[in-house]
Amino acid sequence: xxxxxxxxxxxxxxxxxxxxxxxxxxxxxxxxxxxxxxxxxxxxxxxxxxxxxxxxxxxxxxxxxxxxxxxxxxxxxxxxxxxxxxxxxxxxxxxxxxxxxxxxxxxxxxxxxxxxxxxxxxxxxxxxxxxxxxxxxxxxxxxxxxxxxxxxxxxxxxxxxxxxxxxxxxxxxxxxxxxxxxxxxxxxxxxxxxxxxxxxxxxxxxxxxxxxxxxxxxxxxxxxxxxxxxxxxxxxxxxxxxxxxxxxxxxxxxxxxxxxxxxxxxxxxxxxxxxxxxxxxxxx
Amino acid sequence: xxxxxxxxxxxxxxxxxxxxxxxxxxxxxxxxxxxxxxxxxxxxxxxxxxxxxxxxxxxxxxxxxxxxxxxxxxxxxxxxxxxxxxxxxxxxxxxxxxxxxxxxxxxxxxxxxxxxxxxxxxxxxxxxxxxxxxxxxxxxxxxxxxxxxxxxxxxxxxxxxxxxxxxxxxxxxxxxxxxxxxxxxxxxxxxxxxxxxxxxxxxxxxxxxxxxxxxxxxxxxxxxxxxxxxxxxxxxxxxxxxxxxxxxxxxxxxxxxxxxxxxxxxxxxxxxxxxxxxxxxxxxxxxxxxxxxxxxxxxxxxxxxxxxxxxxxxxxxxxxxxxxxxxxxxxxxxxxxxxxxxxxxx
Numbered sequence: 001x002x003x004x005x006x007x008x009x010x011x012x013x014x015x016x017x018x019x020x021x022x023x024x025x026x027x028x029x030x031x032x033x034x035x036x037x038x039x040x041x042x043x044x045x046x047x048x049x050x051x052x053x054x055x056x057x058x059x060x061x062x063x064x065x066x067x068x069x070x071x072x073x074x075x076x077x078x079x080x081x082x083x084x085x086x087x088x089x090x091x092x093x094x095x096x097x098x099x100x101x102x103x104x105x106x107x108x109x110x111x112x113x114x115x116x117x118x119x120x121x122x123x124x125x126x127x128x129x130x131x132x133x134x135x136x137x138x139x140x141x142x143x144x145x146x147x148x149x150x151x152x153x154x155x156x157x158x159x160x161x162x163x164x165x166x167x168x169x170x171x172x173x174x175x176x177x178x179x180x181x182x183x184x185x186x187x188x189x190x191x192x193x194x195x196x197x198x199x200x201x202x203x204x205x206x207x208x209x210x211x212x213x214x215x216x217x218x219x220x221x222x223x224x225x226x227x228x229x230x231x232x233x234x235x236x237x238x239x240x241x242x243x244x245x246x247x248x249x250x251x252x253x254x255x256x257x258x259x260x261x262x263x264x265x266x267x268x269x270x271x272x273x274x275x276x277x278x279x280x281x282x283x284x
Numbered sequence: 285x286x287x288x289x290x291x292x293x294x295x296x297x298x299x300x301x302x303x304x305x306x307x308x309x310x311x312x313x314x315x316x317x318x319x320x321x322x323x324x325x326x327x328x329x330x331x332x333x334x335x336x337x338x339x340x341x342x343x344x345x346x347x348x349x350x351x352x353x354x355x356x357x358x359x360x361x362x363x364x365x366x367x368x369x370x371x372x373x374x375x376x377x378x379x380x381x382x383x384x385x386x387x388x389x390x391x392x393x394x395x396x397x398x399x400x401x402x403x404x405x406x407x408x409x410x411x412x413x414x415x416x417x418x419x420x421x422x423x424x425x426x427x428x429x430x431x432x433x434x435x436x437x438x439x440x441x442x443x444x445x446x447x448x449x450x451x452x453x454x455x456x457x458x459x460x461x462x463x464x465x466x467x468x469x470x471x472x473x474x475x476x477x478x479x480x481x482x483x484x485x486x487x488x489x490x491x492x493x494x495x496x497x498x499x500x501x502x503x504x505x506x507x508x509x510x511x512x513x514x515x516x517x518x519x520x521x522x523x524x525x526x527x528x529x530x531x532x533x534x535x536x537x538x539x540x541x542x543x544x545x546x547x548x549x550x551x552x553x554x555x556x557x558x559x560x561x562x563x564x565x566x567x568x569x570x571x572x573x574x575x576x577x578x579x580x581x582x583x584x585x586x587x588x589x590x591x592x593x594x595x596x597x598x599x600x601x602x603x604x605x606x607x608x609x610x611x612x613x614x615x616x617x618x619x620x621x622x623x624x625x626x627x628x629x630x
Contacts, residue, residue, distance in 0.1 A: 167371070169367070169369065169371050170371055170373060170374075172332055172358070172371075173365070173367060173371035173373075174373070174384070174388075175331075175332075175357065175358040175359045176330050176331075176332065176358045176359075176363065176364060176365035176367075176433075176442075177359075177364055177365075177384055177385040177388060177432065177433070177436055178359050178364070178385050178388035178389050178436060179359055179384070179388045180357075180359045180360075180388075183359075183388055187384070188373060191375045192373075192374070192375055
């Protein structure tokens with residue numbers, strides 16, 4: 001008998017206390033969903049979802065969340081590059097500012113946006129005076145800004161992590177083969193970064209889709225302009241229309257599941273390169 | 285001159301100082317211990333590391349002159365670099381990797397692909413064109429990396445240990461390929477055979493400085509530092525084989541244990557040769573009378589360099605030198621067993 005510690009413990013019984021806690025954890029996460037699905041009026045679901053107000057909220061949600069994700073990508077990618085590739089004084093501070101919206105209560109973000117971009121706010125007044133923009137409050141643009149505020153950090157940290165994993169020597173190698181900066185970016189950096197960018201964009205889009213606090217605080221709750229699905233759900237629930245609230249919730253659960261399935265391929269089981277056969281190039 | 289470089293550069297705490305002149309179409313081998321600054325020097329030529337002082341002229345183009353504020357980025361230099369890490373682009377197929385340089389040089393997709401296929405064919409990997417780099421073995425990846433740099437068809441081809449992980453047979457093929465390339469080549473290597481066969485000039489680098497320059501034969505016959513002597517601690521002779529007989533340049537014929545035909549390289553250790561004053565009667569298949577060209581005492585042994593008929597080096601003990609009465613210009617007999625010889629295709 002060796003006294004070496006056995007790293008594999010195939011025959012040990014799993015510790016009951018830990019398994020029990022894990023089951024309770026799953027219950028805490030799953031039971032609300034079960035309760036909701038159990039109350040769902042499946043037969044009238046289609047009719048409820050087909051109502052004009054619901055469709056309108058769905059349209060606002062789609063528009064706002066996609067635009068917010070687009071803003072996150074367009075502004076977030078250069079920011080991620082700066083954070084990953086440049087070292088400068090205050091980089092830790094910049095990263096803290098970038099991450100803040102992830103831990104900040106969204107309603108606080110909404111208040112902050114209101115005082116910055118509102119008609120009397122620091123930036124809001126400048127927008128009014130110089131660009132003639134009356135106000136962002138109550139507009140779809142305002143809702144997009146609120147959603148981008150909370151969702152951009154998700155894109156930035158994912159893209160930054162991707163950039164840090166990318167071997168900068170590959171970019172140097174491309175330059176020693178004659179590739180200028182733009183070619184390196186287009187043919188090496190971005191393609192290698194694509195999985196991270198896709199994951200980051202999906203995450204930030206998902207966050208924007210679920211956004212409630214900052215939107216309602218900053219952009220308000222105006223049907224057809226800023227009333228997204230989460231706002232419409234809250235509205236319906238408070239107005240004593242639980243069927244509508246449940247139906248729209250089921251819709252959002254479905255979308256969330258689709259996002260998870262989409263991300264699973266990117267994260268949990270990264271695709272392996274497919275074997276390509278090219279018989280035309282084999283001389284044999 | 286295709287390369288004229290006065291290099292004074294630094295990465296971190298490490299400084300290199302080197303001068304390099306290479307005529308167009310020549311091959312310069314840079315040898316030296318690990319950490320000597322060989323890769324740094326090549327990266328300076330490639331433009332990946334900025335020069336602190338000095339200047340670099342490549343194929344008539346002034347690419348580095350810090351005093352005049354000139355630093356041409358790698359992509360606008362007449363170079364291609366094959367790094368020792370290969371650095372194949374993982375998202376591109378093998379053929380697209382090799383076509384990358386030609387595409388950057390402005391070739392359209394189809395001609396670039398055709399040139400890539402030609403080069404893959406030259407390194408013997410045409411049938412792997414559609415694979416991804418992750419599916420290649422180390423040796424295959426190295427040949428793809430080499431083909432990718434060569435496909436740029438640059439004026440100056442920079443090769444950082446490009447043959448290191450190839451097996452003996454492929455190594456010979458690729459060495460032939462490198463010998464036939466028109467470009468001015470700068471090659472970092474650890475292989476004494478490579479330096480002898482490929483290099484027109486040898487640069488020995490140690491601790492960031494060039495300690496010796498010359499043709500491989502010059503350096504081998506007069507190594508200035510222990511490291512150089514160690515690298516070249518091998519006798520390497522070229523000849524023509526017919527069966528187990530190899531006719532060497534210089535008139536001597538050696539008997540080997542391995543039958544071969546055609547041009548070959550014969551290598552043997554300096555320890556494999558025994559010296560005597562009279563003609564030896566031994567089982568050794570090869571004996572010849574030689575002239576002592578030089579005697580070079582080292583710490584615990586003496587390196588005897590034999591001249592005519594073929595140059596080779598022999599290690600003996602200090603006692604043996606006295607007993608045999610060896611001195612420069614004296615004559616002695618050398619004996620070498622056939623089984624001590626390694627013969628390979630040239």
